[in-house]
Amino acid sequence: MEQSFLAWLKGRSSDLPRVAVGIGDDAAILHWPPGAWPPGAWPPGAWPPGAAREGQREGQQLVIATDQVADGVDFLLAEHPLPAIGRKAVLVNLSDMAAMAAEPIAILVTLSLPREGSTQIAAGIYDGILAVAKEYGLAIAGGDITIYDGPVAVSVTILGAVPSGGGWLRSGAREGDAIVVTGAVGGSILGRHLEPEPRVRQARRIAESVDVHAAIDISDGLSLDLDRLCAASGVGAEMDLEAIPIHADAVKLASRDSASPLEHAWGDGEDFELILAVAPQSVAALLKQDFGVPLTQIGTFTGRTGLWARRGGHLERMSPRGFIHGRR
Structure with a gap:
């Protein structure tokens, strides 16, 4: 269902001038305005030699991906530790950044929680999220919490950056590679x-x-x-x-x-x-x-x-x- 629906959606999505890579890859890539990155945005050593640095901020593109993990599909709430669930929710999004050769910057986190025990569940999941954020230097920039009569789900949106034109795509493989x-x-x-x-x-x-x-x-x-x-x-x-x-x-x-x-x-x-x-x-x-x-x-x-x-x-x-x- 997923691939056929994405093909349907891609065919009906409008082309926007700032979208360099849209639906159908591991992440989206957006053209970003010159000077968007403030001084000191990149910690020392965040970019390897040869990558665009502060004096070349015009050469950056924004990379965005989102993924969700849900009880019964990606984890089992009754069996798996809550911090492990939070860690996985962030780590799978970091993998999308890796697939684009992007440097991760920040995440937005949305929790969908059952009414019973929601505070304890949220705290346990966030223990894992905070640990991964610290390990990879990610800012937690915001998110949302929904309380409802349904299973636990954690949705993470991740933002990163690549030097302009430097993001890996699925579409560039050549015969002989x-x-x-x-x-x-x-x-x-x-x-x-x-x-x-x-x-x-x-x-x-x-x-x-x-x-x-x-x-x-x-x-x-x-x-x-x-x-x-x-x-x-x-x-x-x-x-x-x-x-x-x-x-x-x-x-x-x-x-x-x-x-x-x-x-x-x-x-x-x-x-x-x-x-x-x-x-x-x-x-x-x-x-x-x-x-x-x-x-x-x-x-x-x-x-x-x-x-x-x-x-x-x-x-x-x-x-x-x-x-x-x-x-x-």
């Missing part, structure tokens, strides 16, 4: 889904190091999100399935069910790693560098649309799998 993934994937339901590690700092460093043509974060599954990037870029992907970095959690989960570790890595959601389209002349240099998280080439973007794997000397069409919101 390397498919690179950060970290390892699969089995996040064993606990990592509550404590994702958004690759914000790594993304900014990678953006300064090599030419990245496109990117997306893995929120709904490696293959499903890769397929979305391919669709946005008008390319396909030839995969080296043996190169996919499988998380130990996927191996552990496979020992408990009928799926293989590779199947979990292929389709499990909420890994919140990054898929990058890297220029072929840059990939070797990229993989040699230490970004504090492993980087792995798992294939190549091709002119043939769809996801493909080479088996026994021939290409086999692969079906994307993952979590689709609104489907049970």
